[in-house]
Amino acid sequence: MNGRSEVTERYIGLYKENIEKITTSSSPYINSFREAAYERFRDMGIPTKKNEAYKYTNLNIFFDHDYKSYFMPVTSDFIKAEEFRCDVADLDTHGIVLLNGFYPTINEKLRQLPSGVWIGSLNAAAIKFPDLVKKHYGKYAKSDTDGLIDLNTAMASDGVFVYVPEGVALTKPVQVVNLVQSDEDMFSQHRNLIIVEKGAEFSIIICDHTLSPQKFLTNAVTEVFVGENAHFDLIRVQNEHNAACKVTHTFIHQEKNSVASSNNMTLHGGLIRNSTYHYLGGEGAECFSYGLFLTDKWQHVDNFVNVDHAFPKCTSNQLFKGVLDDMSTGAFNGRILVRPDAQGTLAYQKNNNILLTDDAKMDTKPQLEIFADDVKCSHGATIGQVDSDALFYLQSRGINKREARLMLMFGFAHEVIQNIKIEALRDRMDNLVMQRLKGELSRCASCMVKCG
Amino acid sequence: MLIINNLKASIGGKSILKGITLEVKPGEIHAIMGPNGSGKSTLAAVLAGREFVEVTEGSVTYLGKNLLDMSPEDRAKEGIFLGFQYPIEIPGVSMVNFMKTAVNEHRKHNGLDPLSASDFLKLMRDKKELVEIDSKLANRSVNEGFSGGEKKKNEIFQMAMLEPKLAILDETDSGLDIDALRVVANGVNKLKRPDNSFIVITHYQRLLDYIVPDVVHVLYDGRIVKTAGRELALELEEKGYDWIKKEVENNVLS
Numbered sequence: 293m294n295g296r297s298e299v300t301e302r303y304i305g306l307y308k309e310n311i312e313k314i315t316t317s318s319s320p321y322i323n324s325f326r327e328a329a330y331e332r333f334r335d336m337g338i339p340t341k342k343n344e345a346y347k348y349t350n351l352n353i354f355f356d357h358d359y360k361s362y363f364m365p366v367t368s369d370f371i372k373a374e375e376f377r378c379d380v381a382d383l384d385t386h387g388i389v390l391l392n393g394f395y396p397t398i399n400e401k402l403r404q405l406p407s408g409v410w411i412g413s414l415n416a417a418a419i420k421f422p423d424l425v426k427k428h429y430g431k432y433a434k435s436d437t438d439g440l441i442d443l444n445t446a447m448a449s450d451g452v453f454v455y456v457p458e459g460v461a462l463t464k465p466v467q468v469v470n471l472v473q474s475d476e477d478m479f480s481q482h483r484n485l486i487i488v489e490k491g492a493e494f495s496i497i498i499c500d501h502t503l504s505p506q507k508f509l510t511n512a513v514t515e516v517f518v519g520e521n522a523h524f525d526l527i528r529v530q531n532e533h534n535a536a537c538k539v540t541h542t543f544i545h546q547e548k549n550s551v552a553s554s555n556n557m558t559l560h561g562g563l564i565r566n567s568t569y570h571y572l573g574g575e576g577a578e579c580f581s582y583g584l585f586l587t588d589k590w591q592h593v594d595n596f597v598n599v600d601h602a603f604p605k606c607t608s609n610q611l612f613k614g615v616l617d618d619m620s621t622g623a624f625n626g627r628i629l630v631r632p633d634a635q636g637t638l639a640y641q642k643n644n645n646i647l648l649t650d651d652a653k654m655d656t657k658p659q660l661e662i663f664a665d666d667v668k669c670s671h672g673a674t675i676g677q678v679d680s681d682a683l684f685y686l687q688s689r690g691i692n693k694r695e696a697r698l699m700l701m702f703g704f705a706h707e708v709i710q711n712i713k714i715e716a717l718r719d720r721m722d723n724l725v726m727q728r729l730k731g732e733l734s735r736c737a738s739c740m741v742k743c744g
Numbered sequence: 745m746l747i748i749n750n751l752k753a754s755i756g757g758k759s760i761l762k763g764i765t766l767e768v769k770p771g772e773i774h775a776i777m778g779p780n781g782s783g784k785s786t787l788a789a790v791l792a793g794r795e796f797v798e799v800t801e802g803s804v805t806y807l808g809k810n811l812l813d814m815s816p817e818d819r820a821k822e823g824i825f826l827g828f829q830y831p832i833e834i835p836g837v838s839m840v841n842f843m844k845t846a847v848n849e850h851r852k853h854n855g856l857d858p859l860s861a862s863d864f865l866k867l868m869r870d871k872k873e874l875v876e877i878d879s880k881l882a883n884r885s886v887n888e889g890f891s892g893g894e895k896k897k898n899e900i901f902q903m904a905m906l907e908p909k910l911a912i913l914d915e916t917d918s919g920l921d922i923d924a925l926r927v928v929a930n931g932v933n934k935l936k937r938p939d940n941s942f943i944v945i946t947h948y949q950r951l952l953d954y955i956v957p958d959v960v961h962v963l964y965d966g967r968i969v970k971t972a973g974r975e976l977a978l979e980l981e982e983k984g985y986d987w988i989k990k991e992v993e994n995n996v997l998s
Contacts, residue, residue: 687820688816
């Protein structure tokens with residue numbers, strides 16, 4: 293007996309069977325991380341509810357399953373991906389499609405935008421920009437407790453690479469569309485690396501879709517470097533069907549006086565776990581961490597946030613909201629760590645949730661660890677129903693109860709949505725959330741799969 | 745327009761209104777005064793349809809219909825407006841969206857098409873001018889971060905938008921400085937027509953310097969204990985409520 297769980301053994305087996313194939317198709321630098329990561333994963337395993345960070349989420353529902361694993365795409369997959377078009381009107385972006393975790397363009401693995409920004413495949417970037425990748429890859433995605441990050445490092449072979457050189461402001465956002473499509477149940481992992489150098493400005497939209505109704509499990513890691521005085525915004529739009537599980541780990545490393553935001557908009561998905569790590573690694577850095585989810589049926593959404601105030605005079609803001617219907621469940625864990633030298637810290641956290649039924653359940657856990665004394669910190673969490681006074685106020689103006697409830701829930705959600713700076717996307721989110729609250733299907737893009 | 749007959753109501757089993765009889769005719773302004781805890785706000789809540797108040801006896805007829813059978817939203821669409829003592833803050837719901845929905849619900853009820861976006865914005869502009877509210881307030885979320893005075897002015901603005909037949913203003917004057925009070929009173933006076941009525945609930949006579957009532961009622965311990973012309977309000981201002989309380993107690997004893 294080695295003490296490892298069966299489910300962990302399953303992924304150890306997967307690694308052993310496929311590591312040769314994965315290594316052959318990946319760059320040597322990325323390969324150089326694999327063995328050590330595998331060993332750490334072997335020790336930590338797939339997180340269970342005994343792990344404090346996963347206390348409210350049972351990953352086994354999706355991890356303990358025999359997926360057909362998928363490590364290299366074939367040509368027909370590339371064609372499918374090229375056919376995909378996002379239909380959000382007026383959303384003007386530089387588009388990238390990832391199919392089952394791979395960057396599927398055949399000829400142009402990396403492309404340079406007119407402003408000098410590079411976008412494309414991480415695997416290709418590791419060869420074309422070895423110094424950049426060496427400087428940043430694997431430097432921010434670190435955890436002593438979450439084996440899934442090491443599982444990703446051990447086996448992921450591609451994902452999105454973005455390089456925004458010093459002082460460049462990219463006005464148009466980059467939109468990454470993560471598609472999963474397969475005839476069989478599938479496990480996939482991808483790895484993104486985003487480098488925003490000193491004084492640069494960049495925003496990225498990551499959309500998650502499922503294009504076929506099979507059972508899917510995705511374990512994705514994104515590393516972001518935000519240089520001094522740089523601005524970075526990340527918006528995630530998650531719209532997958534109920535047989536899909538998405539686990540994301542996002543590490544945002546910020547330098548002095550930089551501003552970064554992350555916004556997780558979870559419209560649909562069977563089991564979703566978003567871990568967002570903000571490292572405030574220089575004086576005057578500021579971060580915003582937002583999240584909104586709407587769940588029904590048996591869905592489960594877990595947002596885990598870790599804000600690390602490592603330097604003085606940094607500011608962090610967390611705002612997470614959930615609307616839970618039927619017997620769906622949710623969790624929020626917001627950690628704020630203020631290190632001993634981080635004087636002058638401002639850290640705020642708010643988590644509000646509406647339960648629409650008696651069966652829906654939400655767990656929320658603020659976790660403040662403060663080791664400096666000149667700190668302004670606040671946190672608040674609520675779990676409740678639609679406010680009956682507000683409901684009556686709207687009714688007393690002639691708005692019927694159903695519509696009034698809808699307006700209140702929409703208003704509740706809009707408080708998160710309004711932080712999206714890209715107008716076309718903000719309008720689209722308002723729209724999708726309204727449809728979702730009305731009980732209509734909020735299908736996005738040319739998606740043929742009914743998420744409900 | 746409104747006939748209240750022997751209305752009794754309780755909250756959580758505690759009897760609050762103990763038999764109120766009152767008639768409001770078109771074009772009239774009624775003031776309801778009374779000490780704290782006399783049941784003024786409960787009466788407003790019953791008329792607007794709040795569920796936590798339980799009507800135990802009596803009837804309320806509004807334009808010939810049984811008001812107590814109607815939902816709060818139907819009452820509003822039939823022309824009843826309640827100005828709240830404590831207007832509610834609703835983050836995330838914009839004033840524009842709120843008012844557009846409300847106005848169009850009213851229009852639908854009256855068999856009219858919804859207003860076009862431009863007609864609606866023009867209506868907002870006109871009414872904002874009429875009630876002298878800061879045009880920026882209308883661009884914010886409903887009452888969110890409004891000062892006390894702004895909230896009350898916003899009630900008057902909503903009243904102007906919805907053009908009710910019967911407006912019940914529940915202590916709209918409380919907590920207002922003299923300028924805000926004037927704005928609120930001017931709003932009421934500008935909206936007054938021969939065919940609409942107001943019930944102004946107030947603790948102080950101050951508001952009645954600006955809004956001249958036709959009838960003044962004094963509510964005490966769940967009953968209307970005195971009804972007279974506007975001179976009653978002046979008397980109350982001068983002498984307070986104690987003499988009314990004494991009168992009532994004497995009546996009970998004798």
